[in-house]
Structure formats: structure tokens, C-alpha cells
Amino acid sequence: MLELLKNLASWLTSGPQWSGNAGIAHRLVEHLEYSLLATLVAAAIALPIGMLIGHTGRGAFVAVNLASFGRALPTVGLVTLVFLAGGLSKWPVYISLVALAVPVIITNTYAGMAAVDPDIKDAAKGVGLRGHQVLWQVELPLALPLIMTGIRLATVQVIATATIAAYVSFGGLGRYVYDGLAQRDLVQVLGGAALVAVLAVAADLALGGVQRLLLRGRPASAR
Amino acid sequence: MIKFDEVHKRFPNGTTAVHDLSLEMPEGQITVLVGSSGCGKTTTLRMINRMVDPTSGTIRLAGKDILESDAADLRRGIGYVIQQSGLFPHRTVLDNVATVPLLLGWGRKKARSRAAELLETVGLAADAGKRYPHQLSGGQQQRVGVARALAADPPVLLMDEPFGAVDPVVRTQLQDELLRLQKDLAKTIVFVTHDIDEAVRLGDRIAVFRTGGHLVQCAEPAELLARPADDFVADFLGAERGLKLLSLSTLAGLPQGPAPEGGRWELALDSARKPLGWRDGDAAADSPLLPVRALRDGDSLLSAVNESIASPAGLVARVDADGVLTGVTARAEIHDHAGEAHISAGAAA
Numbered sequence: 001m002l003e004l005l006k007n008l009a010s011w012l013t014s015g016p017q018w019s020g021n022a023g024i025a026h027r028l029v030e031h032l033e034y035s036l037l038a039t040l041v042a043a044a045i046a047l048p049i050g051m052l053i054g055h056t057g058r059g060a061f062v063a064v065n066l067a068s069f070g071r072a073l074p075t076v077g078l079v080t081l082v083f084l085a086g087g088l089s090k091w092p093v094y095i096s097l098v099a100l101a102v103p104v105i106i107t108n109t110y111a112g113m114a115a116v117d118p119d120i121k122d123a124a125k126g127v128g129l130r131g132h133q134v135l136w137q138v139e140l141p142l143a144l145p146l147i148m149t150g151i152r153l154a155t156v157q158v159i160a161t162a163t164i165a166a167y168v169s170f171g172g173l174g175r176y177v178y179d180g181l182a183q184r185d186l187v188q189v190l191g192g193a194a195l196v197a198v199l200a201v202a203a204d205l206a207l208g209g210v211q212r213l214l215l216r217g218r219p220a221s222a223r
Numbered sequence: 224m225i226k227f228d229e230v231h232k233r234f235p236n237g238t239t240a241v242h243d244l245s246l247e248m249p250e251g252q253i254t255v256l257v258g259s260s261g262c263g264k265t266t267t268l269r270m271i272n273r274m275v276d277p278t279s280g281t282i283r284l285a286g287k288d289i290l291e292s293d294a295a296d297l298r299r300g301i302g303y304v305i306q307q308s309g310l311f312p313h314r315t316v317l318d319n320v321a322t323v324p325l326l327l328g329w330g331r332k333k334a335r336s337r338a339a340e341l342l343e344t345v346g347l348a349a350d351a352g353k354r355y356p357h358q359l360s361g362g363q364q365q366r367v368g369v370a371r372a373l374a375a376d377p378p379v380l381l382m383d384e385p386f387g388a389v390d391p392v393v394r395t396q397l398q399d400e401l402l403r404l405q406k407d408l409a410k411t412i413v414f415v416t417h418d419i420d421e422a423v424r425l426g427d428r429i430a431v432f433r434t435g436g437h438l439v440q441c442a443e444p445a446e447l448l449a450r451p452a453d454d455f456v457a458d459f460l461g462a463e464r465g466l467k468l469l470s471l472s473t474l475a476g477l478p479q480g481p482a483p484e485g486g487r488w489e490l491a492l493d494s495a496r497k498p499l500g501w502r503d504g505d506a507a508a509d510s511p512l513l514p515v516r517a518l519r520d521g522d523s524l525l526s527a528v529n530e531s532i533a534s535p536a537g538l539v540a541r542v543d544a545d546g547v548l549t550g551v552t553a554r555a556e557i558h559d560h561a562g563e564a565h566i567s568a569g570a571a572a
Binding site: 117120121122123124125126127128129130135137138141142217218 | 272274295296297298299303306307309310311313322323326355357358362371372429554
């Protein structure tokens, strides 16, 4: 066990391991690229849908069912399916990752907006805010904490799952995991997994910082 | 003036909230809509700022059919206060109050200085503006709610059970403040409550609603208490409606005599001739004085009846504005006067 950890440490810290096209630095950038692009696209799709459901109160069942659907969706199965249907491209990777992230963001956005006190919305309308003003000035700011939680959850899940890019022959940190498994190189598998975990935690912390920045000055009751 | 003309509201689920309502809410007065829950009083209020649109009939505000106005524009010209204050928890108190001026495009600086001015008007310290709603007590939040409603100086104020969620002591304070504000501002106020005492206290006119959205009686408080239109209104006003009527008259004009001397009960005074308490001549010399609650001319006849019962001497001590004794009035005199007040209110109505 101790031997394994030593090997892992030297694998992670050796200079040559970090450089070149198959090096950790390059794989990290690839991994981040897949993850961030997928999360951004997912957010671009999911935020408006979640906002619409939350604001109108219509289609709430869609949001609730999406959550269960998203949890049950096997990402590896989806990536294989799209790969078989569409051939060799990055599309299967992105489609799978986006499909993974969208439900989380929709349900959190919807839940955040649904949790806004109806009295506050009523008062906002009653003092003369128009529908879009209620949305932007009251509902969204108050739902922001939960919306951000959704985005953080989605980002962590996408980073953890973006290893599947390697499953369909592309790069990213998953390369080490799949190659290590194929070569029965446990150190490489562990190294890849550890890097993915660290990246996920780092992304979550960074987004947590963004969230604090967005909510700065607010009392605890509105965070 | 707000004028309801045969207004009917039926909700999609088939319940009738307001039944053929014709009612005028006079300018510069407080009209209280009162009734038990489900009587349509809140729906009536919410139809005025188009939070609910009537199924049929017309509502005119200053002569204009409100359905001709854009709903949001209409609401910006009408103050709106609700029970849980409905303040925005993510905005400071000052920004909450500045909401409507900002919507009207006043510009941030002007809106904020107006908001600060209003916080003072409703009796809040200036530094309250920097705080967030949840950092204030329930009573303070309601004051902020009133300030927000007044911010753009609308002629009409709609208040939906605004003091329903605060404790009785704070409620009384808020009611006093509202009456004080109203003296200066003379807004057309429509006030919803289920508390008949609040209605009597605040209302220039009281409209009593019955379940199903029927208006049963609309009258001035004294008329309502003296001559309820039917058993429903009488029941709603409660068994103490005679006493409530007394809360509307004052002690002024009630004759007073000199304080008793030489009997069992003597009124102890301080050096400025302010009453301290009743001294019992039959008790030991060092026994404590019994409490006295001296009344001024502006105090209600109800408080006089109460004091005449509470006073061991059966006398009510009367004082001037400075608290200096002017004389006493006997229990029998007060009770006679109370009875006459009741009869004359009935006759006037």
C-alpha cells in the first residue's frame, strides 16, 4: 500500500509526466475544455427552461421528472449510443455531458424560484413591477443561491464524468484511467482518478467563490 | 374617490368572491372592509389595483374605469401594503422603500433621499435604511411596508390586514401612527381587517361583508355600532358593541366636581397637584396607595367607564393636558352619560 502511494506520488510529480501532448498539463486542459463547454451549453439550455417553469409555475412536473430521469440516465450507455449512431467525433461526448448537466440545473433553478415567498412576488407585482421585472429583480436574485448550487453540482458531475471522452478515443484525464486499466497499470489509473477528483473540488471551490461574490453584502436570510 | 358599480367576481373554480358590489370609498377617508375569512373583502381590495379583475361591473378611480389603465402603471399610482410586509429580503430597507420611485424613473439619488425622508415619516431611525428587512422586528417591517407604499405619494393606499401579524401592543402603536399620518396626508385608504376593534378605531366608514361576498352594511362606526342592519352585523360587532360605541366618544363636556375630602377615600396629590393614588382612610397609615389612572378630556368614554369601575372610590380623576388635577367625576354620572351617548348615537344615525 505504502509502495503504491509512493509510486503514485512520483507519477504525479515527475517532470516528463506533465509535459508533451500526452502529459498531465495537456490532458488537464483537454478535460477542462470538455467540462466547461458542456456545462456552459447545459446552462444556456437549462437556465431559461428552469426560469420559465419557475416564473409561470407551469410545467413543474417536467422539472420534477427531469430530475429523476437525469439521475437514472447511464452516461456511458448514452455516449456509446451516440457514438454508434454518429460515428467518431466529439459530439457523443458533449451530448452525453450536456444531457447529464441539464436536469440538475433545471431542477435547481426551478426549485429556487418556486421557493420564493409568494407574498414577496405578490407585493412586487402589487407595487407595480411588470412580469419581467418581477423575474429579474425579485425571483432570480432570490433564487440565485439555489441556481448557483445547481451549476456547481452540474460542474462537479460533468468534470467527474468527462473521463468518458477517453472511452471514445479522445483525450482528457480519462485517458490515464482507461489506458491504465488496459495496461493493468494501477498507478496510472489512480493518478488519473486523483487528478479528476482534485479538478472537481477545485472547480467547486472556485464557483463557491463566485457565488459568495455575487451574494456579498446580503444578509444570511437571503443567501 | 373609488366607486364600485355592480361588481361581481366569480373565480374559475365557481366560487363567488364578490357579489354585485356597489360601494363608494370617499376621498381622503379610511374605508375599512371587515368580515370573517372568505367574505370577499381581500378580493374587493385587490380588484382596486387590478391584482384581481372583476368578472363584471366597473370600478372607477377618480372617475376613470380602472380596466382602461395598464395594470402595472395603475399599481404604481396606488400604495399597497400587505400582511407580511412583502419586503424584498435581498434589498436594503432604503432600496425597498425606493422601489416605486425607481420604477417611475426618478433616478437613484432622488429616489433614495425620498426613501430616507419616508423612513423618518413612519417613525424609523435613519440607520434602519442600511439594514435588511429580516434584521427588523415585525412592527418595524410593517412600518417599512407603509413607507414603501407612500414613497411615490400616491393618492390611494390599499392595506390588506397590514397589522394582522404583530402583537397587540405594537398593533395599537401602528394604528396610532397610521391615524397620525392620515391627519397630515389625507389619503384615500382602503383597509382590510377581520378585527372589528381595529375597524372601529381606524375607519371613517366601515363596510361589513358576509360570506359569499355580500356587502351587508356600510356606515360610519357610530351608526354601525348603534344600529346594526341585521343580526349578522350585530353578531359580528359582538356583545360589547355598546362599549365599543363608547370608545368613539370622549370625556369632554362631562361635568366634574372637587376631589373628595374627609371621607374614606382621598386622592393623594404630589406638589404639582398631579394624582398619585387613592388613600384608604380605613387602612393603616403606612399602607400603599391604590392606583389611579387619571383621564384627560380627550380620553374615551369607554376608558372612563373602565376607570369608574376600577377606582375604589367610584370616582374618576380628571386632569388637564399637563396631568394636573382638574376635578373628579362620579361613576353614576359617567354611566348616565354613557347611556345618553348611546341613545344619541342611535338617534343621529
